[in-house]
Amino acid sequence: MNDFERKVYRIIINVTRFGKNPSLDELKRKTGNDERAIREAVKNLMRQRMLKWDTHKKMWNFLEIKKPST
Template sequence: MTDLERKLYRIIYNMNRFRKNPTMNDLKRKTGMDEVSIRKAVKNLMSRKELEWNKEKKEWRF
């Protein structure tokens, strides 16, 4: 897991604990990275089954 992926995982996990899904602006502000890099890192996390989006509940699964 890269540093960016680890950081995104922790941000999503911590915000999800308080029933809030982070927006792209939240992730850009908290990581200091651009949208393309964030999307690529999240896709990598999802392909390795470390993150999963629940479409019905509209929340992340870990």
């Protein structure tokens, strides 16, 4: 996981703790990046099995919290 993916992951975790999902506009504002970069980061997190979308609850599930490799 690179630094940008880690930043997106932490934002999603922190926002969902309060029972809501971060919007794309909110992610753009907090990361300072464009939509394409955010979508790619979320796709990579899903490929790495760190995030999963729960269609029933309409919320993110955090499957595994990995420590960054050094």
